[in-house]
Amino acid sequence: MRDCKEQTERVADLVVNAEPAHNGAAQPASLPAPSAMPQAAAAPFIVCSGLVKIFRVADLEVVALQGLDLEVAQGEMLALVGPSGSGKSTLLSALGGLDQPSAGRLEVAGQNLLKLSASELTTYRRRQVGFVWQQTTRNLLPYLTARENIELLMTLAGMGGRERRARVDELLAAVGMSDYAHQKPPQLSGGQQQRIAIACALANMPAILLGDEPTGEVDWPTAQMILGLLRDLRERYGLTIVLVTHDPRVAAQVDRVVAIRDGRTSSETIHTPNVPAAADTAHSTHSTAQAAQREELVVLDKTGRLQLPGDQRALAGIGRRARVELIDGGILIRPVDDEHSTAITEIDDTTATSLYHSLYAVDPPEEDAKRS
Numbered sequence: 001m002r003d004c005k006e007q008t009e010r011v012a013d014l015v016v017n018a019e020p021a022h023n024g025a026a027q028p029a030s031l032p033a034p035s036a037m038p039q040a041a042a043a044p045f046i047v048c049s050g051l052v053k054i055f056r057v058a059d060l061e062v063v064a065l066q067g068l069d070l071e072v073a074q075g076e077m078l079a080l081v082g083p084s085g086s087g088k089s090t091l092l093s094a095l096g097g098l099d100q101p102s103a104g105r106l107e108v109a110g111q112n113l114l115k116l117s118a119s120e121l122t123t124y125r126r127r128q129v130g131f132v133w134q135q136t137t138r139n140l141l142p143y144l145t146a147r148e149n150i151e152l153l154m155t156l157a158g159m160g161g162r163e164r165r166a167r168v169d170e171l172l173a174a175v176g177m178s179d180y181a182h183q184k185p186p187q188l189s190g191g192q193q194q195r196i197a198i199a200c201a202l203a204n205m206p207a208i209l210l211g212d213e214p215t216g217e218v219d220w221p222t223a224q225m226i227l228g229l230l231r232d233l234r235e236r237y238g239l240t241i242v243l244v245t246h247d248p249r250v251a252a253q254v255d256r257v258v259a260i261r262d263g264r265t266s267s268e269t270i271h272t273p274n275v276p277a278a279a280d281t282a283h284s285t286h287s288t289a290q291a292a293q294r295e296e297l298v299v300l301d302k303t304g305r306l307q308l309p310g311d312q313r314a315l316a317g318i319g320r321r322a323r324v325e326l327i328d329g330g331i332l333i334r335p336v337d338d339e340h341s342t343a344i345t346e347i348d349d350t351t352a353t354s355l356y357h358s359l360y361a362v363d364p365p366e367e368d369a370k371r372s
């Protein structure tokens with residue numbers, strides 16, 4: 001009985017990805033050619049502006065998104081990072097039309113998702129979005145073969161047999177799993193299961209691929225392989241990809257990393273201007289060099305607000321208020337002498353040293369290094 005319920009839930013998850021791309025009519029068999037990937041889209045494909053999401057649980061309100069701003073270009077591959085509870089999954093659910101934000105603006109391909117009715121949102125989700133979850137059990141039905149898993153979604157979408165078979169073949173080849181078409185998920189490795197999950201997510205040829213920790217349950221070499229595959233598929237199908245990840249190493253494998261803190265975009269890590277894009281494809285042995293070529297930039301909202309991470313504030317001794325001085329070449333934020341934060345004493349030596357390195361690129365002074 002319980003098994004049956006679990007399987008029904010899994011099918012419900014899978015159905016998220018299933019529906020015809022064109023009102024149930026026959027869909028074009030051909031997919032955008034590799035060269036069809038837009039190089040520089042004029043307007044951002046995804047625009048989040050002042051996005052707010054409030055969850056009401058009994059008498060409590062949880063503000064999961066607190067006026068989040070984010071723009072994503074068409075064809076971009078973006079990673080969302082941030083501490084647990086910072087709002088990453090909430091944002092992903094909003095982008096995927098699984099849940100509607102409470103306020104703000106959320107546009108995808110010119111459509112304001114906050115203005116859509118529930119049924120319009122369902123249509124959006126099924127036609128435009130593919131999901132890959134962390135748990136392979138949420139992505140695939142264990143008693144169907146790889147081929148049947150992909151085909152099921154197309155059948156649910158009302159696609160004809162011949163077209164369906166051709167598309168399953170194409171997707172299996174695209175994820176490098178043609179030889180495993182007749183294996184069931186339990187017979188496949190974690191990485192192979194995620195490849196099939198990606199093929200399932202692409203069954204309806206979505207414009208956006210969303211992944212909530214899609215590499216969270218595989219080892220790093222496998223994760224790299226999956227990220228490489230996603231980059232290839234992005235080129236091939238002109239996908240816009242947004243991934244939530246805990247793994248900082250993923251940063252070297254995507255175009256941009258956006259850090260979320262307390263429901264707001266707080267900083268972005270991008271390529272520094274003169275880094276050739278080819279550096280992206282480098283192997284992990286080059287990750288240190290790559291990290292050096294990347295720069296984390298703090299994000300300001302339209303009113304000029306920015307977020308300084310608590311650990312950095314603590315290290316700089318900044319409490320509730322700070323002095324802001326315009327200096328030659330920038331703005332200096334200094335602690336107010338009598339308002340020093342006490343939080344610095346709570347940071348251990350190793351954290352303090354590494355923070356010092358990340359802030360000032362030098363060793364901390366002796367007394368700071370000794371402080372615990």
Ligand code: ADP
Nearest residue numbers: 055057062064083084085086087088089090091
């Ligand atoms: P993350 O994915 O970054 O860990 P989430 O987006 O899951 O964070 O959660 C952000 C905040 O919203 C957390 O405080 C979480 O407890 C709360 N939250 C998320 N989903 C719900 C929900 N369905 N009901 C109530 N609170 C929720």
Ligand code: MG
Nearest residue numbers: 088089090244
């Ligand atoms: Mg989450």
